Amino acid sequence: MTERISQLLNEAVAGVEPAASDPVGAVLRRGRSARRRSALMAAVVCAGLAISGVVVGPRLAGGPGVGVAAAEPEAPYVDGRTVVAGAVRLPIPDGWRAATSDQPCADTSRTILIRVHDNERCGTSAVEIFSTPVSSVGGAVTNFGSQVIEGGVVAPPALVTLQGGEPGWLERTSGREDAPHPASWLALPWSRVKFLFRLDSAAAGEFIASMRSAPVGAGTLAVPRTAAIADLVIADASGGVRPEDIGRIRAPETIARLLGLLRDQEDAVADAEACAGATQATAEITIKAVEGVPWGTEPSPVPGPSPAAGPRDTTVVVIALGGDCQEAVSSHGGRVRLSAETVAELKNVYGIGAR
Structure with missing residues (x-):
């Protein structure tokens, strides 16, 4: 696992050699030792960059609400x-x-x-x-x-x-x-x-x-009520994207099916149970209020409760795939655990077959 983490960071800073063979692994090992010393941990918690799995815990007390990210956080x-x-x-x-x-x-x-x-x-x-x-x-x-x-x-x-x-x-x-x-x-x-x-x-x-x-976005996925276009891109653990793993939908009924599927995921992940890590393949869903909005525009400050998405609103959902940890995170707040069946249904929405 640590070899994959080092590889990922090496790709991110290609051309510069690290000072040690696997210093990131050393950091992670120290983090794992500290966690083992804590008797309060009821689940395997991700430290640093990645971990392969997590013990499945109960849903958030009282039932999950929609996650809300910081609207206007204080400047660093x-x-x-x-x-x-x-x-x-x-x-x-x-x-x-x-x-x-x-x-x-x-x-x-x-x-x-x-x-x-x-x-x-x-x-x-x-x-x-x-x-x-x-x-x-x-x-x-x-x-x-x-x-x-x-x-x-x-x-x-x-x-x-x-x-x-x-x-x-x-x-x-x-x-x-x-x-x-x-x-x-x-x-x-x-x-x-x-x-x-x-x-x-x-x-x-x-x-x-x-x-x-100390996150503030826990809960179910915050997604807009409606959208004009939604793209899906799936990458393997090395970042490779196959042509058949790219999808785009525009039809209102298909958009509604996608948003309904995301909104229906109620297995919210508590902070201490989060497990997504750099060794996993990922998928990214980019949901835009109107077609033609430039890539990378600002997300909507008020996604779910708003009667309609604004003209420049963009919501992004990133999903960690595979293994014992399949999690989806919305840019507006919310993190849920996804079953293999849900991931398969998501691909079917885009007409993408099983990998």
């Missing part, structure tokens, strides 16, 4: 030796500093930079934090010849679980080719922040494994 800030970004706390390592981008640059190779929009004086650091609604992670475009989605698709991200239960979408491929150093993205849709790591795989893994969270 520094609290002593910790950076607070949404529901996530990132310890500042020894020898590092945290600063906002309106301050002068100083040793950017060991700076955690909180990006602000006004008077940016420093724009490049080893770690950067962006406060933004999250409807995508980004990545390399593939399947340019697709007859289903014109212009190609971006492979779905890996779905990972931070300490505490916050879901994260980890880019599977390298970042901007014009950047001075390879880069990888980690998006936290519930906290509405993105992390950019201009680091090798070892250092990026250390940062991700050190994050602690």
